Structures are given as structure tokens and as C-alpha cells.
Amino acid sequence: MNRTSAPVPGLSLRQLHIDTYHEPVASMSAVRAKIYGRPIGGDAAQAIVRDVVDGRYSEIELAALITACSGDRMDVAETIALTRAMVAVGQRLRWNSELVVDKHCVGGLPGNRTTLLVVPIVAACGLTIPKTSSRAITSPAGTADTMETLAPVALDLPTMRRVVEQEGGCIAWGGAVSLSPADDVLIRVERPLGLDSDGLMVASVLSKKIAAGSTHVVIDIPVGRTAKVRSQQAAQALAHRLDAVGAAFDINVSVMLSDGSQPVGRGVGPALEAWDVLAVLQNQAGAPDDLRQRALQLAARVLELGRKAAPGFGMALARSVLDNGAAWRKLQAICEAQGGMRTPPRAAYTHVLTALHQGRLVAIDNRRLAGLAKLAGAPKSPAAGLVLHAPLDTMLSAGQPLLTLHAESPGELAYALAYAESQDSIFSIQEA
Incomplete structure (x- = not known):
């Protein structure tokens, strides 16, 4: 039963964004208890997740749940309970192979589109890798956004x-x-x-890996001052939680800590990241080597974890599959099977930003750089974003290009440019 809320003097209901109250959801009592410090147990997690999926939570209640679980407020036992509840309410895939591999990056680093390289390398070697990816949450592009510029990604289960x-x-x-x-x-x-x-992130990642039928998972954690994970201590804590939750579900989790000090590749934005991937797969001259090397390291770990290569020999196998074109042919085949390969779009409007003075580039703010790409229109506008021209330690001269903004409309380009001109800490240049 709904009952209309009483108006607050001086404010309309529309201004308050509250039209009706609904009957309390029983599982919200566990959320309120969590707000005051009480752990979420297994039964409570099952009830909360079921109510969330059934649409019984309002947006405000969902926000309260996320806030109550944010930061370091969830312990490992709660994470396991939430993961189990999230798996229980969804579909679960089974495969003929006893060994099913996967990889994941926790994010927070612009570019870094290694999945589109790792999957074809690993699949070309004969392993099963049913990769499901998310769209952007707070970034200029998620893996699904980038892949969608190459092929359809909204697959139903029979198609997948x-x-x-x-x-x-x-x-x-x-x-x-x-x-x-x-x-x-x-x-x-x-x-x-x-x-x-950490708790919500681990439950999110591993619930999807478990549901996809994965048995062996490599997880990349970029660590950097302006990445999502900012310190070695935080990375180790996250790795411990991933290991513990994976063990609770008999999943072999292998964590890699990587450099999160700067973007990976040159493009930031769905189509621009796809062009980077194509350059690496096609072994083009000038393809971003940092993206290539990071993808090879991850693919090597997956191949060794999946017992396609002996310890220490995964890199040679991964490199040979990339160099001889087998990975490129495999990505084309996957794209065709998913509905047909596409050519990523190009933006109609671009603008080059240059260094104001000479010196060495000593720092790049990943978060502000990602924000700049989003203001240019990414990921909603697939061709929007930016192309980075100067990696860390570049010796710059005044007027040397730092990046090129890409936008699909002059208004979005102007919006991003105004933000860039108001920031003095996206790039830190130490004068020579």
C-alpha cells in the first residue's frame, strides 16, 4: 500500500524528488544495522540481494546499501556471503571443459584495454575463455564499450x-x-x-566469474597514486580478499600487481582504445608497446594457469601467437560469430593541447585525464575521448603536443577544452 507523503512548507514534492513512500522492505533492517556497524550475515545477504533483483529497493535504499558497504566496511566473511547471494539469484553457465579461464582488471587506469588482446591470444591457444565485461562505471570506456565499436556485445546466453x-x-x-x-x-x-x-568490487568480479563457469582467473591490479588502487598495501589487501573469496568457491585466483602510474596505450575512449588494440593485433609499426607488453604478460599468466604453457614459458607462447597473426585472426572470428565485425568510428572534431613550457613530464593524473575524456563525450559518444602523445619521462619542449581531444560535436569539444584549460595538474612538467 502506498501513502502520499506530506508536503514540506516551501518545497514541492517534485523539488524533493519524493512522490510516495512504500512499505518498508524487511531486508532493509539488515542494511540499517550495517550502517551502525553490524556485519551482514549469510541469510541477510540472500534476502538483500533477492529484494534488489526483484526491484523492491528504491534508489535511495540502494544508495544506502552501497554507502553502508563502501570503503573498508565489509570483511571477508561478508564478501563471501554477498558473492554467494549474487551467484544464487542469477543464471550459471556450465561448459564441457573442466578448465575454464578468465581475466579481469580492477580498473582505474585510462586505456588499458588488454582484454581484447588476451582473449584472442588465449582462445587461439585452445583454452576456453568466456569473457563477460562491464560498461563504463566511472571511466571513459569499459571493455564492453570498446568491444562494441568492433562487434555486437549484447549477446543472450544461447548466442554466447x-x-x-x-x-x-x-x-x-x-x-x-x-x-x-x-x-x-x-x-x-x-x-x-x-x-x-573492496567488498563490493570483489563480490562483483567473482560472482560474475563463478556464474560464467570460470575455474581459473587472472586478476590485474594496477597500483598508482591516481589509480583506483593507490598503494602497495591497499593492493595486497585487495589481493588477499580476492584469494580468500576465490578459495571459498574453489576458484584458482592469480593476482598480478602492475604499474598504475599512467595510462596504457594512447587512446582513451571506446573507439580510440579499439584502434590501439587493432594496431597491436595487426603488428603495425608504431603500435603502443606498453599495451602490447601488458597484454602479453597477462596472457602468459593465463596460459600458464590454464596449463597450456609450463611455468616460465607462457610469454614465448603468447608472443608467438600475437606475432604470427593467429590472435588477430581469432579476434576477427570472434567478432564475426558475435554478429559481424565493424570499423570503429572516428570523431569529427579534434583539438591538440600542447606543453606550456619545456621540461620533463614527471606525473600524469589518471583521474583528471579520464575526466577530460568523459567531458569530451566518452563513452556515450563512442568516437570521443583523447589520444595521449607524451608518456611519463618525455622531455618536452614548449608547444610540443601532449594530447589530442576527440569529440563528436563542437559543443562537447569546447566543454572539454574549457576544463583542460582550467586544470594545471593533469600533467606535471618539471622544468629543465
Whole structure:
């Protein structure tokens, strides 16, 4: 039963964004208890997740749940309980292979589109890798956004199964297959809140890996001052939680800590990141070597974890598959199986930003750089974003290009340019 709320003097209901109150949801009592410091147990997690999936939580209640679990407010036991509840309410895939591999990056680093390289390398070697990826939450592009500039990603379960059985792997949008539907609801609310939580992150990542039928997972944690994970201590704590939750579900989790001090590749934005991937796969001269090397390291770890290469020999196998074109042919085959390969779009409007003075580039603010790409229109405008011209330690002269903004409209370009001109800490240049 709904009952109309009483108006507050001087404010309309529309101004308050509250039209009706609904009957309290029983599981909200566990959320309120969590706000005051009481852990969420297994039964409470099951009830909360079921109510979230059934649409019983209002946006305000979802925000309260996410806030209550943000930061370091969830312990490992709570994370396991939440992961189990999230798996229970979704669909779960089973594969003929006893060994199913996957990889994931916790994010926070512009560019870094290694999945589109790792999946075809690994699949070309004969392993099964059913990769489901998210759209952007707080970044200028998620893996699904970038892949969508190359092929359809909104696959239903029968299509996903067909692609994987045919090609050994896929790169699909997780939101279309309902493997962890509670996570899709929470992500929608997390996006505007911009809150980070190890507990929610681990439950999100591993619930989807478990639901996808993965048995062995490599997880990349970039560490840097302006990355999502900012210190070695925080990275080790996250790695411990991933290991512990993975063990609770009999998943072999292998964590890699990587450099998060600067973007990976040159493009930031869906199509621009796709062009980087194509350059690496096609072994083009001038392809971003940092993206290539990071993808090879991750692919090597997956191949060794999946027992396709002996310890220490994964890199040689991964490199040979990339160098001889097998990975490129495999990505084309995956794209065709997912609905047909596309050419990524190009932006109609660009503007070059240059260094104001000479010196050495000593720091890049990943968060502000990502914000700049978003203001240019990414990821909503697939061709929008930026191309980085100067990596760390570049010796710059006055007027040397730092980046090129890409936008699909002059208004978005002007908006991003105004932001860039108001910032003096995106690039830190130490005068010579």
C-alpha cells in the first residue's frame, strides 16, 4: 500500500524528488544495522540481494546499501556471503571443459584495454575463455564499450554459448546475460555515487566469474597514486580478499600487481582504445608497446594457469601467437560469430593541447585525464575521448603536443577544452 507523503512548507514534492513512500522492505533492517556497524550475515545477504533483483529497493535504499558497504566496511566473511547471494539469484553457465579461464582488471587506469588482446591470444591457444565485461562505471570506456565499436556485445546466453563453443572465447556485455543481475543494479547506482569498496568490487568480479563457469582467473591490479588502487598495501589487501573469496568457491585466483602510474596505450575512449588494440593485433609499426607488453604478460599468466604453457614459458607462447597473426585472426572470428565485425568510428572534431613550457613530464593524473575524456563525450559518444602523445619521462619542449581531444560535436569539444584549460595538474612538467 502506498501513502502520499506530506508536503514540506516551501518545497514541492517534485523539488524533493519524493512522490510516495512504500512499505518498508524487511531486508532493509539488515542494511540499517550495517550502517551502525553490524556485519551482514549469510541469510541477510540472500534476502538483500533477492529484494534488489526483484526491484523492491528504491534508489535511495540502494544508495544506502552501497554507502553502508563502501570503503573498508565489509570483511571477508561478508564478501563471501554477498558473492554467494549474487551467484544464487542469477543464471550459471556450465561448459564441457573442466578448465575454464578468465581475466579481469580492477580498473582505474585510462586505456588499458588488454582484454581484447588476451582473449584472442588465449582462445587461439585452445583454452576456453568466456569473457563477460562491464560498461563504463566511472571511466571513459569499459571493455564492453570498446568491444562494441568492433562487434555486437549484447549477446543472450544461447548466442554466447554458441560463440564460445565455436571460437573458444567471447567478449560480451555481462549486463545482457544476467549472470549476476544484482550487480547490474548496484553498478547503475554506484556510477553516480562514485564510491569504491573492496567488498563490493570483489563480490562483483567473482560472482560474475563463478556464474560464467570460470575455474581459473587472472586478476590485474594496477597500483598508482591516481589509480583506483593507490598503494602497495591497499593492493595486497585487495589481493588477499580476492584469494580468500576465490578459495571459498574453489576458484584458482592469480593476482598480478602492475604499474598504475599512467595510462596504457594512447587512446582513451571506446573507439580510440579499439584502434590501439587493432594496431597491436595487426603488428603495425608504431603500435603502443606498453599495451602490447601488458597484454602479453597477462596472457602468459593465463596460459600458464590454464596449463597450456609450463611455468616460465607462457610469454614465448603468447608472443608467438600475437606475432604470427593467429590472435588477430581469432579476434576477427570472434567478432564475426558475435554478429559481424565493424570499423570503429572516428570523431569529427579534434583539438591538440600542447606543453606550456619545456621540461620533463614527471606525473600524469589518471583521474583528471579520464575526466577530460568523459567531458569530451566518452563513452556515450563512442568516437570521443583523447589520444595521449607524451608518456611519463618525455622531455618536452614548449608547444610540443601532449594530447589530442576527440569529440563528436563542437559543443562537447569546447566543454572539454574549457576544463583542460582550467586544470594545471593533469600533467606535471618539471622544468629543465
